[in-house]
Structure formats: structure tokens, C-alpha cells
Amino acid sequence: AQSVTQPDIHITVSEGASLELRCNYSYGATPYLFWYVQSPGQGLQLLLKYFSGDTLVQGIKGFEAEFKRSQSSFNLRKPSVHWSDAAEYFCAVGITGGGNKLTFGTGTQLKVEL
């Protein structure tokens, strides 16, 4: 069965600093990969997704992620963090032929210091 690991439970960065959130997945074939963001009391919003093709994926709000098959990773990056980026971030994996079933990681809580 597929699984997702987000090793960092909490991350604190200063506003304007760069950000990288780690995500490792376990799946035997090429997965579909997603990053979602969840603000307090809100549902999840899709930031970006990888299905195939270019391994560097651009998303909304200035985020990008890179799929590295050799490392089974799909890390999320942003060159300059804004205070409004403070939220919880979830990485998810979907499997081919899995009926769009997503398996989520446990999330990384991002705090932004002004």
C-alpha cells in the first residue's frame, strides 16, 4: 500500500526567507502527487499536482515542487515566504488505477515570524 511521510511536524521561518517542506512517498509505480494547504477552520486547497512530464511543477501562490523519483520525494518550495502562508501543508499520493484515492501525510505546520 502507498504511504506518505512528512518528517517535519512544525517549521518556523522568517517572512521573506525561503521555504522547503519535505515529502517522501512509498509506492511501487509512478504516483500522482499533490500538495494541499489548510488554513485554520478551512478545507484543503490544492497548491499543485504532479501527474507526469516535467518534474518541476509550478503551483498557485508562488509555490513549486520537484518530483525526484530516485529519492521518492516531492518537496514543496517557495523562494520568499509571506506571513499569509502560515498554515498546515499536506502532501498526498494517488495511485494509478486507484480510483483517485488519496493517501495523505500527517502534515507540516508552518509558522511565519514577522
Next chain:
Amino acid sequence: EAGVVQSPRYKIIEKKQPVAFWCNPISGHNTLYWYLQNLGQGPELLIRYENEEAVDDSQLPKDRFSAERLKGVDSTLKIQPAELGDSAVYLCASSGQNNEQFFGPGTRLTVL
């Protein structure tokens, strides 16, 4: 375009009481999902509908949980009776042909 609508947003009940959550997906989305999100965890799929058919309910605790999507549009998730461990956020999502899932704001359930 309206997003996924869920109600109520918050619910507090005593254990052993029944509770129901309602979800209205994005118009035209045939696939509807119910997820459970415990505190500090990612969402876990409970059930997935394709139109009115439940095609994946393997993670739904069927002794106390039930769901329906009678006309293939809105859906109801029910717990009867509720237990203390059911306190969580219940998320509904829907997707169309491109399989991108859109999430509602969730219902936060507290069982006392």
C-alpha cells in the same frame, strides 16, 4: 462558482447520540468523498461515491457509520451511536473529470 458546501460547521453532542453531516458537492461533479481528519493528522478516506454508487467504503466503520447519496448529488454521513473517539473533523470533497478533488470547510464534531 460555489464550492463544496457542508453543514453544520460545528456540532457538539453527547456520546451515544446520533449525528448527521450534510454535503453538497460542486455542480457537475460526479465523484464525492467523505474524509475523517483527526487532530494533527491528514485526512483519511471513509467512502467514495461515483454518482449514487458507493465504490469504495472499505474504511467506513459500518457498525456505526452510514452514508447515502440517493440522487447522486448531495450526500449525508451519519454516526449512530457516536463515541468519544469520533471527535474529529469530517471533510467532504468532490471531483469532476480531471480527478482534482475540491474540499469543503468540514464539520468539526465534538463528542462529550
